[in-house]
Amino acid sequence: MQRPRWTFGLISIVIAISNMAFTRDASPPPSTSLVTAPAPNPPPGPDRFAIIAVEYTSYEWFVATWDGDNVVCTVNTDHESPPLPAEIYRDCGEKIYTKWLTQPPCNLNDIENCIGYYTFLINSEKKEKEIAMQLAPASAMLVRYGIQMLRAFCLHCCIDDRPDQFRQNIQSLLLHLLQQFGW
Numbered sequence: 001m002q003r004p005r006w007t008f009g010l011i012s013i014v015i016a017i018s019n020m021a022f023t024r025d026a027s028p029p030p031s032t033s034l035v036t037a038p039a040p041n042p043p044p045g046p047d048r049f050a051i052i053a054v055e056y057t058s059y060e061w062f063v064a065t066w067d068g069d070n071v072v073c074t075v076n077t078d079h080e081s082p083p084l085p086a087e088i089y090r091d092c093g094e095k096i097y098t099k100w101l102t103q104p105p106c107n108l109n110d111i112e113n114c115i116g117y118y119t120f121l122i123n124s125e126k127k128e129k130e131i132a133m134q135l136a137p138a139s140a141m142l143v144r145y146g147i148q149m150l151r152a153f154c155l156h157c158c159i160d161d162r163p164d165q166f167r168q169n170i171q172s173l174l175l176h177l178l179q180q181f182g183w
Contacts (some may be wrong), residue, residue, distance in 0.1 A: 048135035053128050060123040063092055066106065068169035072096055075119070082119050 061083050063077045073092035075083040089097040096117065103116030 010169050032098075035168055048137065050135055051130050054131050055126060055128050057124055058127045059121060060121045062122050063088065063096065063100075063117050063119050065117055066111065072117065 029060055035054045056078050057080075059077045059080060061077065062071045063075060063083075064071045073096060075091040077083050077086050083091075083098065087099060088100050092100075100117055106114035106116070106118070
């Protein structure tokens with residue numbers, strides 16, 4: 001009875017040592033560096049945004065029940081028309097939104113028999129909100145000086161067929177351009 005336990009223990013130790021011996025270099029050591037690897041496809045440059053202030057009119061609507069005229073929630077919109085379904089969902093929640101969408105149309109000549117909800121405008125006021133706008137990519141424009149002189153020189157070179165004069169004209173033009181750029 002003692003012998004199988006001893007054999008089992010010896011086999012366990014041999015397996016543990018062989019695992020350490022053969023798998024030690026198989027996995028890379030854990031990294032202690034705080035620097036992360038760069039993205040495989042970095043963006044071409046920084047995104048440019050500007051924050052602008054925009055004036056608008058905010059409209060406040062009450063959502064009330066036909067039965068009892070109880071106000072159940074307030075909806076704020078930035079347009080004159082009644083609230084859209086997404087705005088009802090955002091400001092009133094899923095329960096009222098679901099009832100709002102599934103309620104039958106109401107005959108305004110017989111509002112005693114209407115069920116569900118209705119909206120009415122209670123307030124409007126001028127407000128200002130900030131909007132982030134993406135700007136065009138940055139660009140640089142090089143301005144070339146002396147382009148008129150270069151055109152005149154080229155026209156003069158075509159007319160003048162003396163090689164010595166042509167070489168002197170090129171040298172004087174290059175010297176003038178270098179002086180103009182401060183080189």
